[in-house]
Each structure stands twice: as structure tokens, then as C-alpha cells.
Amino acid sequence: MPGSFAAAGRRAELVAWYRGHGRDLPWRRRTDAYAVLVSEFMCQQTTVAAVIPYFERWMAAFPTVRALAEADEESVLGLWQGLGYYSRARNLHRAARAVVERHGGEVPDDWDALRALPGVGEYTAGAVVAFAFDRPAPVVDANVARVLARWMDLREPVDSTAGRVALREAARALQPEGAGAREINSAVMELGALVCKPRAPLCLACPVRGGCRATEPELLPVKRPRAAVTEVTERRAFVVDTAGLHLLRSTGRWRGMWILPETAAGGEIAHVERYPITRYRVRMEVVRQSPAEWSGLRAFGWDEVPSIPIPSPHRRAIEALVAKGRAVHREGHDEV
DNA sequence: AACACGGGGTC
């Protein structure tokens, strides 16, 4: 059949390459399903290099499903602080509790049962089946999508319905009959990370270049056009007294984390922090206010601030304002 | 099908 995907015939070369060149990542040293689940949650939309230190700290703090299930949300968010996409932390926490309640504390080996856990989508369910239990499952992350799109010369956007279907079927065709899913799926991912890179793919070093149909691999994968960036401005209060820094427990975007409260007050802008968030570009203007103008805030001593969960842009603004405060103090004129 | 959701790295 013209256009059929013949990657299955290249499994041996791919796995041989992986055995020689695959990286020694912390979660590849273990196959217990809980460790796989944690690493997969952390790796969602996040680079491997950023995840490694978080993974090590997490596994030390919460070594088992039960340990995580019994933890409180504050410490869970604290360990996740700085990784972004905090709903992953809340979902992983809920997933651990669901595993205890529904499955007696054992992470299930069944795709549908996995998929039913909070925060577990098609990708993560497949990853746990393959990496923890070494059973066949399509595992399509951004690396695999890029490798397969080039391999098949797929011109359909990989984030369209048609593109996703094509990729899932190709990934399915790549699976071995019995054992070996762990290695083959790891190998395709690793090929994407090390050789079949987003820009400037190293085709001369590719173990499957003989089977690749891409004529212009650097132009693949095709993606749907992205939404335009919108500028937004918000104003927040920096509230400090002798008790320390007064923060608000967020109920919105950064639910459960501690943030600078939004304010309508005018006055001098003490600091401007700019940060991107998905399709927005936020200009955060910070003004100094006194606790008398607020209720519902909680004061933290300055020694506590480093260890509580605060989203990165807010933490950066706080650090900048503290530095400015110190500078004023040094100059000796505290007419702030 | 489109959008919200973070933060850090790369070129």
C-alpha cells in the first residue's frame, strides 16, 4: 500500500542505537510505576533538564504513593514551586489519593484505569503502560510526534485531529508483540531529543535515515498557527510591616499559592515586572501599601518566604522590591 | 476545535 508506514522494520536498528546512546536519566533507573507516574507528570510540557532536580527532591520527600496521598497540599505545591503548570501538582496529589482508594495503593497497569486518574491523559497512560509495565501502548509526546512526522513525511498539522490520528496509528504500528515496549518507546523519544531535533536535525547520525521519507525535515512537524499575544496590565500591592510580608492565598490561576494581592489603588509604582503567560504578556505594576488598607492577607516572616509556594513572577517582584529597600537603607535616607 | 495553563532554555 503506498504511504504505509514501515517503521516496524527498523525497530532493531533503533533499539541498538538507543542502547549505545540513550541518556542515563534518573527515572530510567527505576521501573516502579509510581516513579514513572511522577516523572511523566513532571515532564508534561517541561524540559527534561528542568525536571531532574525536582524529581530527585520529590522522590526523597514522597517516596511512595501512600506518602504522597497523605501529604498536605501546601507541601506538595512547595515542592513543585518553580516548575509551572501547578494543576499538575494538584492532579498528581489527587491521583495518588485515587490510587490508594481505587487500587489499594498500587498504580494500575491498565490503560483505561490509568486514563481515569486526574491529570492522566492519553500520553501519560501510554507512558506508564510502556515504561513501567513494558507492555505495548502508543506513546506520542512532542519528540515522538516530530520523529514520526518526519519519518512519514506527514504534512498534516500534528496538533490537528487528523494529525493526531496518524501519529497514534504510526506509534501503534511501532509496538512489539510482547515485551520490549519500554525500550522501543524510549528509543523513539531519545532519537527526537538527541538526533531528530526541532531545528537542524542530525540526519547523518540517524540510525533510521534509510527509512525516513522527509525531504525537508527541518520544516516538519507542521503545527497549527498559534493565537496572537495580548498585552495586559495588572496592579498589585506590596504590603510589608514589622510582621513581615503580607500575601494573599490565590483562588485563581495559581490556586493554593501565595501571591501579591491585586489592587485598584493609584500611587507611585515601586516596581514593574513583565512576564509571559500562555498567550498573554502581563505588565505587573506593584505599589506599596500598608496592612491597614487590607484584610484577608496573611503575614509571613522573611525567614518563611523562601519556603512557601509563590509563583515565579511574584517571587521575582518581591526579591526586586526587597533589593530596592536595602539600597534605600544603605544610602541612609529612608524617605520612601 | 480552541483555549487556559508557567517557567525556563535555545538560537
Added chain:
DNA sequence: GACCCAGTGTT
């Protein structure tokens, strides 16, 4: 600056 990343949930 633009683009990318071991995606998922909601609308």
C-alpha cells in the same frame, strides 16, 4: 524576540 518543551482539562 520567537520558538520549544516526556500534555491535560475545560468549554
